[in-house]
Amino acid sequence: MGISLKKIANAAGVSEATASLALNNRPGVNIDTKKRVQDIAKKMGYFPSANAQSLAKKKSGFIGVLVPNIANLLYSALVRGIEAILRKRGYKMILATTENNIDYEREMIEHFISFRVEGVIIYPMIQNNDDPAYLNLLKMNDIPLIFIGSYYKGIKASHVMSDIYGAICNAAEFLYHKGCRSFYYFGGCKSIVSNTLKIKALQDTLKDEGQDFQEDHYIELDQTNYECAYENARKLFASTKDVDAVITADAYTSLAVYNALIESGLKVPDDVSLISFDNLMLPEICATRLTCIEQNIDVITKDTIDELFEKIAGNDTDKDILIKTNLIIRDTTK
Amino acid sequence: MGISLKKIANAAGVSEATASLALNNRPGVNIDTKKRVQDIAKKMGYFPSANAQSLAKKKSGFIGVLVPNIANLLYSALVRGIEAILRKRGYKMILATTENNIDYEREMIEHFISFRVEGVIIYPMIQNNDDPAYLNLLKMNDIPLIFIGSYYKGIKASHVMSDIYGAICNAAEFLYHKGCRSFYYFGGCKSIVSNTLKIKALQDTLKDEGQDFQEDHYIELDQTNYECAYENARKLFASTKDVDAVITADAYTSLAVYNALIESGLKVPDDVSLISFDNLMLPEICATRLTCIEQNIDVITKDTIDELFEKIAGNDTDKDILIKTNLIIRDTTK
DNA sequence: TTGTACGCGTTATCAG
DNA sequence: CTGATAACGCGTACAA
Numbered sequence: 040m041g042i043s044l045k046k047i048a049n050a051a052g053v054s055e056a057t058a059s060l061a062l063n064n065r066p067g068v069n070i071d072t073k074k075r076v077q078d079i080a081k082k083m084g085y086f087p088s089a090n091a092q093s094l095a096k097k098k099s100g101f102i103g104v105l106v107p108n109i110a111n112l113l114y115s116a117l118v119r120g121i122e123a124i125l126r127k128r129g130y131k132m133i134l135a136t137t138e139n140n141i142d143y144e145r146e147m148i149e150h151f152i153s154f155r156v157e158g159v160i161i162y163p164m165i166q167n168n169d170d171p172a173y174l175n176l177l178k179m180n181d182i183p184l185i186f187i188g189s190y191y192k193g194i195k196a197s198h199v200m201s202d203i204y205g206a207i208c209n210a211a212e213f214l215y216h217k218g219c220r221s222f223y224y225f226g227g228c229k230s231i232v233s234n235t236l237k238i239k240a241l242q243d244t245l246k247d248e249g250q251d252f253q254e255d256h257y258i259e260l261d262q263t264n265y266e267c268a269y270e271n272a273r274k275l276f277a278s279t280k281d282v283d284a285v286i287t288a289d290a291y292t293s294l295a296v297y298n299a300l301i302e303s304g305l306k307v308p309d310d311v312s313l314i315s316f317d318n319l320m321l322p323e324i325c326a327t328r329l330t331c332i333e334q335n336i337d338v339i340t341k342d343t344i345d346e347l348f349e350k351i352a353g354n355d356t357d358k359d360i361l362i363k364t365n366l367i368i369r370d371t372t373k
Numbered sequence: 374m375g376i377s378l379k380k381i382a383n384a385a386g387v388s389e390a391t392a393s394l395a396l397n398n399r400p401g402v403n404i405d406t407k408k409r410v411q412d413i414a415k416k417m418g419y420f421p422s423a424n425a426q427s428l429a430k431k432k433s434g435f436i437g438v439l440v441p442n443i444a445n446l447l448y449s450a451l452v453r454g455i456e457a458i459l460r461k462r463g464y465k466m467i468l469a470t471t472e473n474n475i476d477y478e479r480e481m482i483e484h485f486i487s488f489r490v491e492g493v494i495i496y497p498m499i500q501n502n503d504d505p506a507y508l509n510l511l512k513m514n515d516i517p518l519i520f521i522g523s524y525y526k527g528i529k530a531s532h533v534m535s536d537i538y539g540a541i542c543n544a545a546e547f548l549y550h551k552g553c554r555s556f557y558y559f560g561g562c563k564s565i566v567s568n569t570l571k572i573k574a575l576q577d578t579l580k581d582e583g584q585d586f587q588e589d590h591y592i593e594l595d596q597t598n599y600e601c602a603y604e605n606a607r608k609l610f611a612s613t614k615d616v617d618a619v620i621t622a623d624a625y626t627s628l629a630v631y632n633a634l635i636e637s638g639l640k641v642p643d644d645v646s647l648i649s650f651d652n653l654m655l656p657e658i659c660a661t662r663l664t665c666i667e668q669n670i671d672v673i674t675k676d677t678i679d680e681l682f683e684k685i686a687g688n689d690t691d692k693d694i695l696i697k698t699n700l701i702i703r704d705t706t707k
Numbered sequence: 708t709t710g711t712a713c714g715c716g717t718t719a720t721c722a723g
Numbered sequence: 724c725t726g727a728t729a730a731c732g733c734g735t736a737c738a739a
Contacts, residue, residue, distance in 0.1 A: 040433075084513030084514055086514075090424045098374070110449060154423050
């Protein structure tokens with residue numbers, strides 16, 4: 040299995056201990072000996088076994104990161120950010136995707152434990168996850184857990200996420216003052232924390248204006264992809280034209296709604312204003328300049344990791360950290 | 374550092390050896406003892422340390438995978454395929470991205486070695502990589518290497534890739550027989566293996582028809598992204614309208630060329646036929662149905678891993694494996 | 708059926 | 724300045 044410290048030590052005619060000190064550039068080694076050992080190591084293509092190092096140092100240097108999938112631009116942006124910050128801190132990321140599968144999520148948690156990760160970051164997106172008790176496995180192994188983007192209700196842990204409630208209130212107010220009165224929302228499973236926040240935000244904002252947001256105006260998509268959104272939108276706009284404001288969970292959904300609106304004869308933004316929650320559609324590809332709520336991904340990743348290392352350091356008070364969003368006004372709102 | 378076998382053994386009142394046998398479901402342990410140990414392990418949330426296991430078994434179970442970046446759909450599709458197959462074989466993937474940075478690529482190779490990966494898969498994409506000698510580090514550590522998608526000239530190793538030469542010959546012939554006579558190609562650095570193959574394919578095909586492919590009709594992009602392609606295309610079509618066939622390196626480039634053509638007053642496909650090398654543009658997002666050369670990603674990933682495990686098993690004859698492509702005819706060709 | 712002892716590659720502690 | 728030696732967590736001959 041590769042080249043070991045022992046081989047280097049033998050080749051240099053010193054003990055493993057001396058070789059180790061020399062290779063790690065630590066004091067207490069004759070400068071000539073050190074150079075000789077280092078030269079030999081280089082010549083033989085030696086790199087210390089990360090495995091053995093972890094064992095000896097009782098520190099894996101791993102952080103486990105769990106996201107729903109990697110094809111989605113939001114998640115890949117978060118992952119890239121996390122990876123970059125961890126690298127700076129001298130940590131390595133173990134990335135796993137859940138693909139919205141609860142069994143897979145549990146399996147990955149076990150995976151993390153067996154790799155002795157020092158902390159775990161989860162973007163929780165499992166629907167109908169009544170009993171996420173398997174996350175307690177982490178606690179049993181003294182591994183801190185931080186939620187990013189959302190959280191599971193039953194689990195005590197810090198979370199770092201966008202101020203979804205504030206963002207939707209803000210967007211709804213904006214639309215209301217532009218004259219919009221009939222609001223719709225297109226998004227995923229209602230029972231997910233982020234979506235309950237969105238519903239509440241719409242209800243509260245409209246109530247302040249003396250209006251109701253009827254819950255059947257929340258179009259719950261079985262799958263949050265283009266096709267499903269498009270089908271639902273087409274069906275809706277075929278049966279009613281009484282709509283002048285739509286907010287969607289992401290850019291794909293917005294594009295689907297946009298296309299369905301156009302086809303049904305409704306004009307954007309003259310008849311209907313459209314706001315997307317994400318700002319992650321590549322502008323080159325997408326001809327439609329979507330008005331959107333931009334999440335501050337850099338801040339989210341930074342704060343998440345800061346908080347995670349707080350936990351690793353032993354500070355165990357849980358925090359709910361909300362990150363401000365920006366409303367970016369483009370061509371799909373008046 | 375987590376829960377150890379020793380703790381389980383103590384809690385169960387047996388030796389570590391017995392606990393190990395019990396947990397691994399191996400013979401030679403009283404059935405009651407085994408059950409007791411397993412119950413306790415479950416209750417304590419124990420999972421064996423992957424680190425220690427690798428050390429003891431002298432086998433890491435890791436395969437290192439190196440791709441240019443993960444945002445590109447081609448690479449993410451390959452990575453997903455590789456991960457799925459490795460998982461079935463009981464292996465774990467260590468993924469790293471090079472971001473077209475040679476220093477970073479070397480660093481990652483060293484990283485792989487220190488994790489004692491049992492094999493490495495590289496998608497080579499570094500430009501001007503005259504001396505990829507650092508890959509010899511792998512050989513010094515007895516770690517097999519397979520190239521996927523392309524290869525580096527100086528390095529002896531198997532590679533698995535699309536039959537790029539055949540694909541471009543085929544596409545060029547198709548266009549020629551549709552009446553095209555003035556060909557252009559938009560792609561990356563000419564010195565990359567895959568691009569030299571493409572140039573040669575165009576030259577050979579047109580020569581067979583008694584025509585020349587002038588090398589200045591290969592538009593070499595500094596960066597293979599939309600903007601760069603768009604600028605080059607706009608400039609070209611402003612100075613000449615003598616073009617009736619364009620082949621591009623990927624779908625982003627095709628879209629850029631398409632838009633530049635339209636803006637310059639040329640009609641697709643009536644005036645100009647357009648073929649893209651990739652078939653990875655999400656059809657939902659992209660209104661333009663591109664004619665394209667589809668790579669057979671499932672076959673590429675499967676063959677790559679098969680070949681890698683051949684090498685791991687000790688069979689060290691190098692192979693050049695070419696995978697057939699499909700020409701998918703859509704709306705940008707006559 | 709169970710326990711002892713050793714090795715895996717490295718770091719760290721202590722003698723010399 | 725250098726070299727034994729004991730950990731780290733686990734697997735596995737071998738002995739009891």
